[in-house]
Amino acid sequence: MSVPRHGLLIGGEVVETENWMDVDDPATGEVIAQMAAATPADALRAVAAANAALPGWRATPPLARGALLAQLARALDEEAPRIAELIHREEGKPLGEAQAEVARANEVVHHFAAEAERLWSSHLPAGPGGLGSTVRPDPVGVVAAITPWNFPVALVVWKLAPALAAGCTLVVKPAQEAPMAAWAVCEVAQRILPPGVVNCVTGEGPPLGEALATADGVEKVAFTGSRRVAELIAGWAAPRLKHLSLELGGHGPLIALPDADVATVVDVAMTQGYANAGQVLVHRSLVADVLDGMRARLAGLTLGPMATERGLERHRMLMEDARGRAAKIEGGQDLGGRYVAPALVTGAGPGTKLVDEEPFTPVVAVMAYDEVADAVKEANRPDYGLVGYVCGQDMRRTMDVAQAVECGTVVVNGWRVVVPYAPYAGWRGSGVGAELGRPGLEAFIRWQHLRVLA
Ligand code: NAD
Numbered sequence: 001m002s003v004p005r006h007g008l009l010i011g012g013e014v015v016e017t018e019n020w021m022d023v024d025d026p027a028t029g030e031v032i033a034q035m036a037a038a039t040p041a042d043a044l045r046a047v048a049a050a051n052a053a054l055p056g057w058r059a060t061p062p063l064a065r066g067a068l069l070a071q072l073a074r075a076l077d078e079e080a081p082r083i084a085e086l087i088h089r090e091e092g093k094p095l096g097e098a099q100a101e102v103a104r105a106n107e108v109v110h111h112f113a114a115e116a117e118r119l120w121s122s123h124l125p126a127g128p129g130g131l132g133s134t135v136r137p138d139p140v141g142v143v144a145a146i147t148p149w150n151f152p153v154a155l156v157v158w159k160l161a162p163a164l165a166a167g168c169t170l171v172v173k174p175a176q177e178a179p180m181a182a183w184a185v186c187e188v189a190q191r192i193l194p195p196g197v198v199n200c201v202t203g204e205g206p207p208l209g210e211a212l213a214t215a216d217g218v219e220k221v222a223f224t225g226s227r228r229v230a231e232l233i234a235g236w237a238a239p240r241l242k243h244l245s246l247e248l249g250g251h252g253p254l255i256a257l258p259d260a261d262v263a264t265v266v267d268v269a270m271t272q273g274y275a276n277a278g279q280v281l282v283h284r285s286l287v288a289d290v291l292d293g294m295r296a297r298l299a300g301l302t303l304g305p306m307a308t309e310r311g312l313e314r315h316r317m318l319m320e321d322a323r324g325r326a327a328k329i330e331g332g333q334d335l336g337g338r339y340v341a342p343a344l345v346t347g348a349g350p351g352t353k354l355v356d357e358e359p360f361t362p363v364v365a366v367m368a369y370d371e372v373a374d375a376v377k378e379a380n381r382p383d384y385g386l387v388g389y390v391c392g393q394d395m396r397r398t399m400d401v402a403q404a405v406e407c408g409t410v411v412v413n414g415w416r417v418v419v420p421y422a423p424y425a426g427w428r429g430s431g432v433g434a435e436l437g438r439p440g441l442e443a444f445i446r447w448q449h450l451r452v453l454a
Contacts, residue, residue: 066165069164079188087181152174152179248430260392270364315363
């Protein structure tokens with residue numbers, strides 16, 4: 001049976017390649033599409049197309065760029081059901097969550113469409129006749145956006161929308177495990193924007209990542225993914241003095257203070273813990289109630305398949321490691337195919353891999369603490385600092401604890417993390433730079449000072 005084939009998006013064209021790669025549905029193993037398998041030479045052609053488009057896009061007045069971005073946002077709203085379905089098929093994410101990802105991502109495009117109008121310059125007069133200092137924003141240039149499989153649309157859009165608003169052009173390289181939805185976003189952009197402003201190369205990560213991170217003509221690499229690959233990317237980009245942003249893993253610590261509302265703690269642990277990463281530090285007085293609440297919710301929790309084979313292997317390894325350290329595991333077993341049961345782990349602590357590292361599989365470790373200072377210390381111990389959560393009712397103390405958690409984002413009494421207007425940044429081992437918000441726009445800008453003396 002033939003499946004749809006999608007070529008590379010380069011310079012406004014859809015480009016066929018010699019080699020193709022299968023995209024499979026992780027729920028069934030069925031091949032659902034073929035994507036072009038680009039070579040490093042193809043990636044460089046995309047870089048050349050982005051450079052050719054740069055002068056025109058840079059010179060497009062911010063109001064006009066904003067208007068085109070607004071048009072893109074509306075087109076993506078219209079295509080949202082189709083794009084969400086692609087995420088669901090290629091990645092196994094439950095359809096409702098895929099729809100939510102696309103809806104939130106489209107809000108980001110709307111937001112930066114408006115931000116394009118707000119790029120400002122300032123003039124500091126120092127004499128008559130326009131003498132003085134003008135400070136103006138200029139786009140950094142061509143951006144290579146390299147993204148992972150787990151939020152295949154959102155993490156492209158967080159780079160694409162502000163980069164376009166700032167006047168940059170892009171080459172997007174989605175994860176090979178889930179390239180279709182990201183490709184579809186770029187294809188809509190290619191239809192609306194001038195040729196070469198948004199290009200997309202699909203294919204194997206290592207050769208394309210290296211080609212883009214070392215290419216002359218790429219000024220910035222915006223990467224989201226694992227620490228291991230980030231170090232490679234930084235190793236290629238840094239000696240060439242390219243701008244770099246790195247958004248890496250987190251371990252999602254949740255601190256439940258003694259006066260926390262148990263239902264809220266359970267909600268955060270279930271929603272964020274099993275979706276992303278879950279180290280749950282609970283005051284000893286609440287542990288029994290939190291575990292009861294989680295067990296009740298676990299009974300009705302349905303997970304999609306693990307998106308990748310290496311994710312499945314990692315889950316098994318984490319379970320074995322925890323068992324070897326005498327932790328108690330409820331659930332966590334293989335269910336056939338790529339499916340596993342969510343695991344609730346107690347009795348684990350420092351030294352256990354799923355506590356020390358980002359699990360990135362459906363496991364939540366609940367750990368008891370006695371002193372709040374110890375919970376904060378444990379939350380800050382592993383070398384991650386992406387998102388943390390604090391639940392408590394005495395707001396003065398809760399806010400003090402939230403500020404002591406060394407993460408770029410800390411959510412208080414809930415689990416909704418991202419809004420387009422606030423920065424999302426990994427601190428410490430979770431990254432360099434910020435996406436979204438004003439800092440996420442300025443990340444694509446270089447400032448020029450025009451000092452007019454005569
Ligand atoms: P990954 O690092 O394996 O891959 C990320 C991207 O790099 C993909 O496009 C991949 O094709 C490419 N790549 C892979 N190997 C490469 C190599 N040797 N050289 C160059 N490029 C290469 O990550 P993943 O498994 O797709 O995603 C999971 C990771 O992403 C987790 O660690 C997760 O925490 C992280 N993540 C972070 C955030 C955030 O916002 N900070 C969000 C989502 C995911």
